[in-house]
Amino acid sequence: MERHSFTPSITALLLLIPACALAAPDPPRQAQLQHLLDQDCGACHGLRMTGGLGPPLTREALAGKSRDSLIATVTLGRPGSAMPGWAPLLGPDDIRWLVDRLLQGKPAR
Amino acid sequence: MIRSLLSIATAAILLAGCAQPTLRGTGDLGVVVERASGSLQIIESDGRSLLARVEGLGDLSHASVVFSRDQRYAYVFGRDGGLSKVDLLTARIDRRILQGGNSIGGAISQDGKLIAVSNYEPGGVKVFDARTLEQLADIPATPLPDAGKRSRVVGLVDAPGQRFVFSLFDTGEIWTADFSNGPTPRIERFTGIGQQPYDALITPDGRYYMAGLFGEDGMAQLDLWHPEHGVKRVLGHYGRGEARLPVYKMPHLEGWAVADQQAFVPAVGHHQVLVMNATTWQQVDAIAVAGQPVFVTARPDGRQLWVNFAYPDNDRVQVIDTQTHAIVADLRPGPAVLHMEFTARGDQLWLSVRDGGEVQVWDPYRLERIGTLPSLSPSGIFFSSRAHKPGY
Numbered sequence: 422m423e424r425h426s427f428t429p430s431i432t433a434l435l436l437l438i439p440a441c442a443l444a445a446p447d448p449p450r451q452a453q454l455q456h457l458l459d460q461d462c463g464a465c466h467g468l469r470m471t472g473g474l475g476p477p478l479t480r481e482a483l484a485g486k487s488r489d490s491l492i493a494t495v496t497l498g499r500p501g502s503a504m505p506g507w508a509p510l511l512g513p514d515d516i517r518w519l520v521d522r523l524l525q526g527k528p529a530r
Numbered sequence: 531m532i533r534s535l536l537s538i539a540t541a542a543i544l545l546a547g548c549a550q551p552t553l554r555g556t557g558d559l560g561v562v563v564e565r566a567s568g569s570l571q572i573i574e575s576d577g578r579s580l581l582a583r584v585e586g587l588g589d590l591s592h593a594s595v596v597f598s599r600d601q602r603y604a605y606v607f608g609r610d611g612g613l614s615k616v617d618l619l620t621a622r623i624d625r626r627i628l629q630g631g632n633s634i635g636g637a638i639s640q641d642g643k644l645i646a647v648s649n650y651e652p653g654g655v656k657v658f659d660a661r662t663l664e665q666l667a668d669i670p671a672t673p674l675p676d677a678g679k680r681s682r683v684v685g686l687v688d689a690p691g692q693r694f695v696f697s698l699f700d701t702g703e704i705w706t707a708d709f710s711n712g713p714t715p716r717i718e719r720f721t722g723i724g725q726q727p728y729d730a731l732i733t734p735d736g737r738y739y740m741a742g743l744f745g746e747d748g749m750a751q752l753d754l755w756h757p758e759h760g761v762k763r764v765l766g767h768y769g770r771g772e773a774r775l776p777v778y779k780m781p782h783l784e785g786w787a788v789a790d791q792q793a794f795v796p797a798v799g800h801h802q803v804l805v806m807n808a809t810t811w812q813q814v815d816a817i818a819v820a821g822q823p824v825f826v827t828a829r830p831d832g833r834q835l836w837v838n839f840a841y842p843d844n845d846r847v848q849v850i851d852t853q854t855h856a857i858v859a860d861l862r863p864g865p866a867v868l869h870m871e872f873t874a875r876g877d878q879l880w881l882s883v884r885d886g887g888e889v890q891v892w893d894p895y896r897l898e899r900i901g902t903l904p905s906l907s908p909s910g911i912f913f914s915s916r917a918h919k920p921g922y
Contacts, residue, residue, distance in 0.1 A: 474634075
């Protein structure tokens, strides 16, 4: 898994996301991210995203939640819970792709 | 005549021999959880080989296993609430039930007759007959303000005196359930033990139950010889003044050890293994390691510790000398090392390399890899010798 350096402020980048269309991760990166979603997000949220220590992230569970707030949660984490911020490890385009994947309903393996 | 009788007798003996499988024990057997495919590999440590694969065990993300005292059956606790009793000799599922919606682990009672399962959903503990998997007791956890929900339960262990001990993640409690007078337990509740206990351990003598806290630094300790003294805090403020780092995988307290009168546990949010004096329970050191430790597993002789790490440092394993606290080896076994298990006498260490699709066998004295077996996204490795280890 490659690491992304991340110097500009997260908030500034988040604001930029709606303005300019960031490049979607290329297919090899998508495969890495899908693996991360299944295995590492799955460590807390379940391999099938049905929840565990972390809440369920199925399509039904996320219905009505805003995409921006989900992106912010993945980026910054959720203080007071076990959810860490992923900004030190993932770029904003990666996080956007992961959130979209969850909103589409991650297909069962 | 005599000759033909003899040959008939020989044939009969041979036939009987064919009809019966070769007898074998189960003390050298173990299982590997294949988390993505919901299957279990049956392995043996004597010849370091795979014997069989058992399928159909459901969602095995975060699965754990305990063993019957005859070491023949493995009880598998799945994420989807599945409780499966697997026969190691026939490599078949003997019984399987769906007992909850979302579970996290389990334990077997001191007498081997009860199986307890801790659940996130519905939050609580359920207890089953180890032979039939018939439900005997239901212990719902403390209700949450959130309508209908109850606290998630973690850190379930067996304790002497036919007890189970567990922690309530959301409400910060430790409960003991005493089954010594039959299937209706006597419950004792300790509240306000600290924020978000995430896992727990019990000392090998069954005296101290210690829950690691995620919501604050430290551990909550219950002396089961003196429950009237209540829960005490140990390792309070171990990370004082240091920025807390993100935790990309929750540490586990199983496999921890008392070695050379010291106890070694993973820190949370700090890339350290914490060392306590195992008599006073005061912190005596913090050993800097490669990442967020997940398992801190002692070689059975207590001389060295093997430590693996959370993502993104989960390709590494470090070995620590328990006397000098020096890191004596920095290994890179492969991508995503999830779990490590020693044979009971410590001549072998098995570790799972999830993204490498293999289980590796190491000689923990020479620090050399001595074998590799293919496996599908392996996570937990459990040897049947756990059957006779209290707290496992």
